[in-house]
Amino acid sequence: MELLIFYPIAFVSIVAALLVVFNKSPIGSAVSLIGMMLCLAGIFVMQKAHFIAILQVLIYAGAIMVLFMFVIMLLNLKGDDTAAWAARDKNKLLSVLTGVLVVGVLYKIVDIATRTELNSPAPLTDNFGTVAEVGKALFTDYVLPFEVASILLLVAMVGALVLAKSKVD
Amino acid sequence: MIVDLLITLVKILFILAITVGFFAPVLTWVERKQSAVMQDRIGANRADILGFTALGLFHAVADALKMFTKEDFIPQGANKVLHTLSPILALIPAIVTFSVVPFGGEYTLFGKKVNLVISDLNVGLLFVFAIASLSTYGYVIAGWSSNNNWSLLGSMRTSSQMISYEVTMGLTIIGVLMVYGTLKLTEIGAAQENFFHWGIFLQPLGFFMFLAASIAENKRIPFDNPEAESELVAGYFTEYSGLKFGMFFMAEFIEMVTIAALVTILFFGGWHFPFVSTAALLSVFEFLGATGANLVAMLFHVGVFFAKVAFFIWFQMTVRWTLPRFRYDQIMKLGWKILLPLSLANVVVTGLVLLAVS
Numbered sequence: 001m002e003l004l005i006f007y008p009i010a011f012v013s014i015v016a017a018l019l020v021v022f023n024k025s026p027i028g029s030a031v032s033l034i035g036m037m038l039c040l041a042g043i044f045v046m047q048k049a050h051f052i053a054i055l056q057v058l059i060y061a062g063a064i065m066v067l068f069m070f071v072i073m074l075l076n077l078k079g080d081d082t083a084a085w086a087a088r089d090k091n092k093l094l095s096v097l098t099g100v101l102v103v104g105v106l107y108k109i110v111d112i113a114t115r116t117e118l119n120s121p122a123p124l125t126d127n128f129g130t131v132a133e134v135g136k137a138l139f140t141d142y143v144l145p146f147e148v149a150s151i152l153l154l155v156a157m158v159g160a161l162v163l164a165k166s167k168v169d
Numbered sequence: 170m171i172v173d174l175l176i177t178l179v180k181i182l183f184i185l186a187i188t189v190g191f192f193a194p195v196l197t198w199v200e201r202k203q204s205a206v207m208q209d210r211i212g213a214n215r216a217d218i219l220g221f222t223a224l225g226l227f228h229a230v231a232d233a234l235k236m237f238t239k240e241d242f243i244p245q246g247a248n249k250v251l252h253t254l255s256p257i258l259a260l261i262p263a264i265v266t267f268s269v270v271p272f273g274g275e276y277t278l279f280g281k282k283v284n285l286v287i288s289d290l291n292v293g294l295l296f297v298f299a300i301a302s303l304s305t306y307g308y309v310i311a312g313w314s315s316n317n318n319w320s321l322l323g324s325m326r327t328s329s330q331m332i333s334y335e336v337t338m339g340l341t342i343i344g345v346l347m348v349y350g351t352l353k354l355t356e357i358g359a360a361q362e363n364f365f366h367w368g369i370f371l372q373p374l375g376f377f378m379f380l381a382a383s384i385a386e387n388k389r390i391p392f393d394n395p396e397a398e399s400e401l402v403a404g405y406f407t408e409y410s411g412l413k414f415g416m417f418f419m420a421e422f423i424e425m426v427t428i429a430a431l432v433t434i435l436f437f438g439g440w441h442f443p444f445v446s447t448a449a450l451l452s453v454f455e456f457l458g459a460t461g462a463n464l465v466a467m468l469f470h471v472g473v474f475f476a477k478v479a480f481f482i483w484f485q486m487t488v489r490w491t492l493p494r495f496r497y498d499q500i501m502k503l504g505w506k507i508l509l510p511l512s513l514a515n516v517v518v519t520g521l522v523l524l525a526v527s
Binding site: 027055057062063074131 | 248250251254290291292295296298299300302303305306309310313314321324325328329331332335352
């Protein structure tokens with residue numbers, strides 16, 4: 001039953017991910033990316049991590065991608081830009097090398113995951129992945145990384161503002 | 170298993186029937202009549218079947234026929250796939266939100282517990298919010314794929330407006346969940362059985378900000394800058410005709426129902442009638458037997474819920490025909506400089522009061 005849901009979602013997410021790379025128009029890529037993120041959210045739901053799944057939709061698919069689209073539309077109103085694609089052809093070697101690198105990293109992750117017997121995890125508790133549980137973990141055991149991450153985001157925001165402002169003035 | 174599946178199916182069909190089948194067509198008529206009442210006109214009364222007009226109700230049928238038979242036009246240079254996809258992307262989130270909105274409590278029918286909500290997620294409130302943020306795409310892509318500058322401007326305004334007001338909406342929702350201590354919409358509804366525990370009394374400021382933000386999210390007057398007829402022809406749906414235009418139209422009306430339902434469940438006691446508790450209802454109708462009493466209570470609660478929903482739909486219509494359109498900078502100022510600080514203050518004050526009470 002679980003596989004019956006997992007395989008379609010996984011298939012669609014891989015197809016969407018490929019479409020992100022091979023799509024000619026940037027907006028098409030962005031739409032495919034949204035589709036892939038929704039599929040990922042589906043996979044999170046299957047792992048009983050409802051809260052993470054909702055955040056995936058809310059933050060990545062809902063907020064960040066809207067900004068992406070906004071930027072793409074503002075910069076590239078005429079559809080596909082041939083000059084940018086010519087530059088991409090020159091970088092073919094770099095692209096292939098990056099691809100090989102990513103495959104290598106993925107292979108290593110799978111290798112480690114299978115070696116440490118993660119195949120038989122402990123049974124989940126009933127309230128695993130609920131908002132209350134995640135909140136409790138964030139504000140007790142992981143409060144320092146949590147706050148550090150929020151400061152990091154603040155710094156990034158202020159930095160972006162400063163960079164943009166000096167250009168405007 | 171099979172029975173549970175059937176019950177869920179019935180609930181889904183009920184929601185689809187009441188939103189797409191009942192509210193969407195009837196609201197076009199209500200909007201016409203309401204505007205007519207407010208402007209001292211008679212309103213739609215010409216569409217008739219054999220001379221029988223039913224107060225203009227047949228205009229909804231005429232609208233549907235017109236949209237089905239009109240040419241589906243795709244402008245030159247438009248992206249065909251995305252142009253077709255975007256009305257669907259606009260309509261689906263409006264309907265999907267209803268899957269977590271309870272329209273009644275929990276009843277025992279024939280020894281089986283029936284919960285009047287399609288899916289009782291423990292992240293229900295966040296789900297509503299996530300789906301609302303996804304609905305932006307339909308409008309943004311519509312404007313971009315039309316290859317028309319008016320449309321593009323409309324969708325730019327849409328995305329900036331929806332992003333701005335989503336922040337306020339999220340922060341007012343935080344106030345609600347602090348008060349009730351849960352994200353489950355069924356539990357929030359159940360917690361409001363006592364009249365004085367209604368959201369409007371516990372979160373008065375939150376109620377007004379939520380209503381304003383959600384009307385802005387739905388892009389209706391006074392927040393209808395994305396489609397401002399006097400500036401942008403028709404905004405993001407300028408290049409849409411036939412049923413695709415109809416889907417945008419329907420999305421707006423269904424979203425109105427969704428907003429009304431959310432306001433009802435979060436701030437106006439959900440399915441509860443003031444001072445009538447479920448236990449009292451069950452004891453009054455005890456002579457009908459357990460299932461009979463539960464059935465009566467269920468019908469009563471569903472009726473109360475949709476009566477409240479109807480009231481808030483009427484309220485949104487009245488607002489639409491009362492206020493003029495805001496200017497774009499006024500909308501941004503209201504969102505970022507007034508509503509956002511107020512909603513932050515609301516969260517802080519709610520937290521302090523909760524601390525003081527506990």
